[in-house]
Amino acid sequence: MFAAYAARISPEDPLSALEVGELAAPETPADWVTVEVRASALNHHDLWSLRGVGLGEDALPMVLGCDAAGVYDGRRVLVHSVIGEGEDETLDPRRTLLSEKWPGTLADTVRVPARNVIDLPDSISFTDAACLPTAWLTAYRMLTTRGRLPKGGSVLVQGAGGGVATAAVVLAHALGARVYATSRSAEKRAQIEALGAVALESGARLPERVDVVVETVGKATLDHSIKCTAPGGRIVVSGATSGHLATVDLRRVFFLQQEILGSTMGTRDELAALLDLVATAGIRPVIDSVRPFVEVRGAFEALASGEVFGKLVLEH
Structure with a gap:
């Protein structure tokens, strides 16, 4: 599969650890489902991963990315990137995010537990939806559940x-x-x-x-x-x-x-509630730019510059 991944760890020069190209699909649990990615988005978490924060040498190479929207079983879906158990999976001491233990979303496909896919309303594009699972979900939980x-x-x-x-x-x-x-x-x-x-x-x-x-x-x-x-x-x-x-x-x-x-990320139920709010209130994510996935390195460079306003989205 074509992916953007951490090939090494580089605390001082994170972009030097980024590779883009073909990568053998990593193993995941047999009962997980495969989502064909249509759009993904970058987060500062991806730069921290390249620095080795939350990502060890033993997990390399690791497909980066926490945000994605795509198609599963003929349905338009949004991917929830928190992998954990319990009523509030963010409080599970063993919880992890995609791209930490399991391969992330910056690839042609991503595999997740079936409960981690949420049906996407037709009124929300893949591009807009890809902005929601990390930054927007974090903000929503901060304002509502925690705030x-x-x-x-x-x-x-x-x-x-x-x-x-x-x-x-x-x-x-x-x-x-x-x-x-x-x-x-x-x-x-x-x-x-x-x-x-x-x-x-x-x-x-x-x-x-x-x-x-x-x-x-x-x-x-x-x-x-x-x-x-x-x-x-x-x-x-x-x-x-x-x-x-x-x-x-x-x-x-x-x-x-x-x-x-x-406050850290949010639950699947909170992501579903956020998706409903976005759909019913007619609000849309703030997007700095949308690029084809083959230009993912340029998107990382823009993120690292600190000059971005809103989300950087990649179309697959």
């Missing part, structure tokens, strides 16, 4: 521009929230404002304290996130792109009874 966004509530999204952040802005707006978003880039602030957010410079004072903060930046913004959170509000963390060792003023946290919550 418990109240009706008519308010949200701050830190570091707007990345996949999770842009998804959080669109989803929070669709859920009826007042949305604020920060970025150091004037260009990205203009882009995020067009999505329905009040755009502010990083660290700026908000007009109000918010119910939920979507925090993916980490060390550089966590203190600002805590200061912007209302009494009883929640800071939901799903990433730390600026560093993971942050200083927290615990006095503010306990005095204002704030919550700092971790």
